[in-house]
Amino acid sequence: MDIIIENLTKKYGNQKAVDNISLKVATGEILGFLGPNGAGKTTTMKIITNFISADEGKIFIGGKLLSDNYSEIKRHIGYLSENNPLYQDMPVIDFLNFCAKIQGIEKSRIPGRVVEMIRTTGLNHEKHKKIGQLSKGFQQRVGLAQAIIHNPEILILDEPTSGLDPNQIAEIRKLIRELGREKTVILSTHILPEVEATCDRIFIINKGKIVADGTAETLRKQAKGSDILKVKIEDGEPDKIFKSLQTLRSVSMVDFADRKLNRFDIHCIDTVAKRDIFKLCVDNKWVLTEMTPFETKLEDIFRELTLN
């Protein structure tokens, strides 16, 4: 099932939490939803899950208008909300049984499904404990289990890895990746490496507006415009090297990273820059001892797009 959002707007009083957002998520795509606090991520997710209604705009899920077909569409959505609210006084297994029943799973399939969820999320030793007694990480697993118990075609996960330890994060990411093969997944997070690790596509919003949409690769290209190479060239006068580097056609700008150690940051506009630099060194009998392509971090892109 795909998700199509058209011109979505949501106001809280006078403040626009979501401002005219349009978005398409294809079946089998994992979309990473990024944005600073208060950008409108959670609001958008709450609207997609039909918990709150939009002021303007339409949402189509699997080709059907959400506001007219929500009771049918909701069956196909699994949702893990931001603070992972759960019935604290219920034992894990009872809670999952309740969720399975309410999602309309056939009675005969419920026990199998619950056991499967407990196994997938690694809750076997905790299954008889009350949810309130579990640590945050285990509660997060219960939250994930309740979201996927009815095998939904769409998964909406609001910060799924918050409160988990690094091992658990890796497990959950793997799980999301696996689920994402057949399902449409939207996940929001503050952890940027997580987006790169799990998502096919990144969607950044700020103050309710879209500021970026694309893969990590395209975002990088958009953000910096040119590649940066870190090089170290030995056996030569720093100033002379600096000048000769600047004369290269494929190089737009050269900076001293460290003058004493002959280190330079080179902004290139062409992919042949690496070859040109190498050739320059050979011609001048300099020794090229380091050449590292420098990737703009997603953090920098994020900061650039959302700070103004």
Place this chain on the structure above:
Amino acid sequence: MKTIWIITTRELNSFFDSLIAFIMIILFLGFSGFFTWISGSDIFMVGQASLRSFFGIAYWTLFFFIPALTMRLIAEEKKSGTIEMLLTKAVTDRQVILGKYLATIILICIALAFTLPYVITVSKIGNIDTGGVICGYMALILMSAAYTSIGIFASSITNNQIVAFLMALFISLFFHIIFEVIAGGMTGLIGQVVNSLSVTVHFESLSRGVVDSKDLIYFGSIIFMGLFLTEISLSKRNSYS
């Protein structure tokens, strides 16, 4: 219907797991038992094989206990955020409200069922008016159903349980006594209208053993209004995030 029942059973389990149900049943039986059999104008004072005094006492005990049962129904879920988890599942607002409502009514019926030994005891003492007893219980259940719907509405407009409790008590108080008092000072049509809004009037006539469609319509409309307003109030969840 199946979905409503799933919510009802969860809610009932939660009543019993959190001991609310036990406390409520014990207190209800304690109060009504004490005043029915031991103290004040009890059954023995009346000198008749009748449960009228018990119905009069339950009329008041239920009035106080029902807001205590209903206050958490929605307010608690709003506060903890579980309402979001619940309503984004394959349920409608109405199913959730009806499920919770039904659970409370069942709990009250269970509490009332524990007073059936009173009926047996009294029937051994003398000739009991079976029809009157049935009508009395019916009046209690209808009154409880009306107050529960008010209580669930109060619970839906706030996420603070204490506020929900006081609101429910406040609104119920109008039906329970204030309308009657106001009507006492009025004459003519307005007096009649206000008087007919009072639960007391309808309760008395029912528990006297007279089943009048007016009374049934009266309780039915309070229940409907309460649940209807709850649904509206629950659907207006846009303002909190």
